[in-house]
Amino acid sequence: MVQYLQKLLGTFSAHNFRAKWQNNQLKHLVTNLPQNHVITVHDYSENYKCKERDELQSSYFQKTEASLHVSLLYRHAILEVDGVKSTLEDPYIVTENFFVISEDEKHDQYFTFQVQKYISEYLSSISCHVHTMHEFCDGCSCQYKSRHCLGHLRKSLDELGYNNLIRNFFETSHAKGPQDAAGGLVKNQTDLAIVLGTATIQNAHDLFEFAKSNLSVPKSSHCKRRLFKYTENINRNFRMFYKPIPGIRSVHQVVVDNDHLLIRSLSCYTCNNCLEGNINECENTNIIGTLI
Numbered sequence: 347m348v349q350y351l352q353k354l355l356g357t358f359s360a361h362n363f364r365a366k367w368q369n370n371q372l373k374h375l376v377t378n379l380p381q382n383h384v385i386t387v388h389d390y391s392e393n394y395k396c397k398e399r400d401e402l403q404s405s406y407f408q409k410t411e412a413s414l415h416v417s418l419l420y421r422h423a424i425l426e427v428d429g430v431k432s433t434l435e436d437p438y439i440v441t442e443n444f445f446v447i448s449e450d451e452k453h454d455q456y457f458t459f460q461v462q463k464y465i466s467e468y469l470s471s472i473s474c475h476v477h478t479m480h481e482f483c484d485g486c487s488c489q490y491k492s493r494h495c496l497g498h499l500r501k502s503l504d505e506l507g508y509n510n511l512i513r514n515f516f517e518t519s520h521a522k523g524p525q526d527a528a529g530g531l532v533k534n535q536t537d538l539a540i541v542l543g544t545a546t547i548q549n550a551h552d553l554f555e556f557a558k559s560n561l562s563v564p565k566s567s568h569c570k571r572r573l574f575k576y577t578e579n580i581n582r583n584f585r586m587f588y589k590p591i592p593g594i595r596s597v598h599q600v601v602v603d604n605d606h607l608l609i610r611s612l613s614c615y616t617c618n619n620c621l622e623g624n625i626n627e628c629e630n631t632n633i634i635g636t637l638i
Contacts (some may be wrong), residue, residue, distance in 0.1 A: 368514065368520070368613055385482065386419055386420075386444075388483040392414075411448075412549065412550035418528065420440070445573065446576075448576070455488065460516055477509045480514065481511070484521035490513070492594075493589065495501055496591065512602070539556065550576070598610065611635045616630065
């Protein structure tokens with residue numbers, strides 16, 4: 347019994363350490379984001395159940411649902427877009443909320459890839475030249491962390507237009523953050539408009555039109571703008587099938603390096619070498635292990 351409790355305590359301590367470590371890496375990266383680097387924090391919000399202010403009783407059990415994917419973007423400010431320019435001497439990080447709304451209710455790696463493409467297209471449209479994209483997300487296997495999700499990262503790098511792509515995973519049950527609040531705000535404001543009789547949301551496209559017209563400009567200074575994208579269908583006409591990755595559940599960072607995937611048990615952005623992209627010279631290998 348004593349040995350069992352000791353093992354349980356050790357597991358709990360390790361879990362808490364990984365949770366704090368991963369969250370600290372994100373905070374440090376946002377604060378010290380290199381030029382031409384962008385951070386995205388991905389999350390699927392719970393589907394929104396479309397409704398009307400005055401509806402038939404029978405429709406309560408037959409509500410149309412809309413998928414809502416939330417991404418937080420952290421990037422350096424661009425003068426023509428943000429009215430201020432971020433420089434090495436005076437860095438200025440802009441936070442944006444990027445939402446993809448769809449009638450497609452299947453939250454899988456194909457949906458995630460469509461979100462990645464929309465974000466890449468947006469960054470290109472504002473002349474944000476991205477050398478390295480840092481993604482943070484939870485460990486949901488069908489959306490972000492299966493062998494197919496990670497294998498496709500390697501294949502899609504050229505299509506997304508980045509030189510490097512690094513995907514980081516929060517510790518299990520510790521992925522809550524501003525991305526959840528952003529999704530909740532959109533749904534709450536939509537519900538409020540319906541109650542007040544200023545909006546009728548019957549489908550995903552109605553939700554998109556309402557959000558784009560009424561929620562694009564945030565009242566909080568923590569977010570520069572909210573961006574909304576609508577997609578009716580998700581392309582699933584390409585095959586994703588890759589070899590299994592041993593110990594994938596314990597992986598917290600995946601680095602796409604040319605045509606290879608490099609994995610680590612934990613992320614590292616607190617050492618200067620990893621922050622500058624020299625991941626093979628990491629100063630914290632005694633804590634996070636080596637690349638595989």
